[in-house]
Amino acid sequence: MGPADESSSSSPAAASVAPLLRPEGWALLEALPPYAGPDTAMALGERLRAEGAEAQLVAAAMTQSRLRAKGAAKFGPFADGMLFTAEGLEQATRLQVAAHHAQRFRDAGCSRVADLGCGIGGDAMALASLGLGVLAVDRDEATAAVATVNLRHWPDAQVQRADVLDVISQLPELGGAGGPGRVDRVDGAWLDPARRTASGRRVLDPHHASPPWSAVLDVARRVPATGVKLAPGVPRDIAAGSGLPAEVQWVSVDGDVVEAACWFGPLARPGRAASALVLRSAERGGTATLVDDDDLPVPPAVASPEGVGTYLYDPDGAVVRSGLVGQVAALVGGSLLDPTIAYVTSERLVATPLARAFAVEEVWPFGLKALRTRLRDRGVGAVEVLKRGSAVDVEQLRRSLRLEGPRQATLVLTRVAGRQHVLLCRPAAATRA
Ligand SMILES: C[S@@+](CC[C@H](N)C(=O)[O-])C[C@H]1O[C@@H](n2cnc3c(N)ncnc32)[C@H](O)[C@@H]1O
CATH class of the missing domain: 3.40.50.150 (Vaccinia Virus protein VP39)
Structure with missing residues (x-):
């Protein structure tokens, strides 16, 4: 694979930015009302051209107005005073x-x-x-x-x-x-x-x-x-x-x-x-x-499915990637579900932005037929599926389950003490930071 590269000089991006570097281009951009979607923008563009504004300037200003609106997600109110390229x-x-x-x-x-x-x-x-x-x-x-x-x-x-x-x-x-x-x-x-x-x-x-x-x-x-x-x-x-x-x-x-x-x-x-x-x-x-990574010992994993506590914690991705799941386990006084899996279980409900918490209702060995029956018996018609250490294709699982019923639930597919299990859970709202 070659090195990553981007546009060179005289790119379409350069052509669409250049008009705005002229005083009249900047003035046009600054005079535009807040971006209000493509239809409004198109009508506005037509009106500005009909009023005699140069087509190239109008196109550049309208593009920039759209990018500024999008840029607010990253730059908040500062986006309104910035210029962007789409790639940038x-x-x-x-x-x-x-x-x-x-x-x-x-x-x-x-x-x-x-x-x-x-x-x-x-x-x-x-x-x-x-x-x-x-x-x-x-x-x-x-x-x-x-x-x-x-x-x-x-x-x-x-x-x-x-x-x-x-x-x-x-x-x-x-x-x-x-x-x-x-x-x-x-x-x-x-x-x-x-x-x-x-x-x-x-x-x-x-x-x-x-x-x-x-x-x-x-x-x-x-x-x-x-x-x-x-x-x-x-x-x-x-x-x-x-x-x-x-x-x-x-x-x-x-x-x-x-x-x-x-x-x-x-x-x-x-x-x-x-x-x-x-x-x-x-x-x-x-x-x-x-x-x-301040050397807190990682608590041991549960020894069997009976060891799964009242709550399951799904640590934040940054915590998982940095290998610091043990810190979350220590914080909530819990254990790992499995020595190699980044889920934590505990008897305590602790409010923390470091993990999503779920109340564990039931723990079953994984098996499609039994799962379908159990979910139907419990009236579960919609599921959020989380998984770690499971090869199951989530979309295929959803199709195979053919769920019907009024209840919503969270299914966690993972290894518990070395074996594939399903945990039927519901979000524990207190920890949603
Ligand atoms: C990911 S962007 C940087 C984004 C920036 N941190 C920000 O917050 O806006 C990477 C930039 O590196 C530039 N770049 C890549 N290789 C370069 C090189 N060899 N010399 C100069 N610029 C380079 C690209 O043109 C691109 O604009």
């Missing part, structure tokens, strides 16, 4: 997460951070808004132009259109003088490598992202305070072979794991190889809960 918005770090990235750099005492592959500037804006100087670099013409607009409020943030591989070669070697065009005064570096090929295919392996993992390590060797955003599926020991101290932190927002960030040098907390940051969006309380 898709790849951008949401502000709530970027704020945590920026906080790491500030806490480590950095003063100027190079954002190497800055995209539309999601992370760079968060860095700048904490008062840090920023050198934001992107090789894509439209993306760099958009980042320049988005960073306009911060005089200490500069955007450079360049290949980050060239910029990296100019970073000073540790203890050395650096290359001829040396990028000095940078004491932190952030990378968020592109994980899509030109054809839009996802790249899961960081060695094939752009810039690749080898370049990330090159940066971390030159600038000790380096952080990098990776796909959540990266192995826990991703940085182990580098010889550099590192912490990998998995981050979730409202239950979705959005990234694994690898923090090197002074950005890594001593003794923390893995951690989880569980965030709730502003609409759901705006909380941040940190889980660390």
Whole structure:
């Protein structure tokens, strides 16, 4: 597989952004009413053209108005003053997460951070808004132009259109003088490598992202305070072979794991190889809960199905990916259902954002025919299905169950003490954070 790549100069994105960089294009965009769906937008576009506005300007402004509306999910009210490319918005770090990235750099005492592959500037804006100087670099013409607009409020943030591989070669070697065009005064570096090929295919392996993992390590060797955003599926020991101290932190927002960030040098907390940051969006309380690998012993797994307690906990994905399920078990005074499965059971109901809790009604060995009969007998007509350690195809199971009845339930398909079981559950509302 080739390295991930994106659009080059004179792309359709560049053509659709360029008109907005002219004063009349910007003025038209700023004068538009809030986006109200495609039909209203089309009528508005027709009216503006009929009033004499240039077609290209109108098209660019209408596209931007739609992207701003979409961008509110990541940037809240700030989206209304930003520019986006469709790809750049898709790849951008949401502000709530970027704020945590920026906080790491500030806490480590950095003063100027190079954002190497800055995209539309999601992370760079968060860095700048904490008062840090920023050198934001992107090789894509439209993306760099958009980042320049988005960073306009911060005089200490500069955007450079360049290949980050060239910029990296100019970073000073540790203890050395650096290359001829040396990028000095940078004491932190952030990378968020592109994980899509030109054809839009996802790249899961960081060695094939752009810039690749080898370049990330090159940066971390030159600038000790380096952080990098990776796909959540990266192995826990991703940085182990580098010889550099590192912490990998998995981050979730409202239950979705959005990234694994690898923090090197002074950005890594001593003794923390893995951690989880569980965030709730502003609409759901705006909380941040940190889980660390602070050596709490993982409680033993239940020995038999009789050991399944009154409650089942389904830990947040960031907790599971970081291998810290034992922390949830300890928090709720519970045990694992199985030594290799990330479900926890307990007699206690504990309110925590780190796991969804369910009341366990019944536990059965897995068997399709018996399950169908049991669910019918209990009037279960609709099920949410959770599974771990089970090869069952959920959609096929739903079809085979042919459920009828007024009740809703949660079915958990998993191993209990080494054997396939089904747990009939219902959500325990107290823990829904
Ligand atoms: C995932 S995006 C960054 C998103 C950004 N963190 C944000 O929050 O908006 C990756 C960016 O890296 C840029 N990029 C990838 N390889 C590059 C390279 N070799 N030189 C410069 N930019 C590069 C892409 O153009 C893309 O805009």
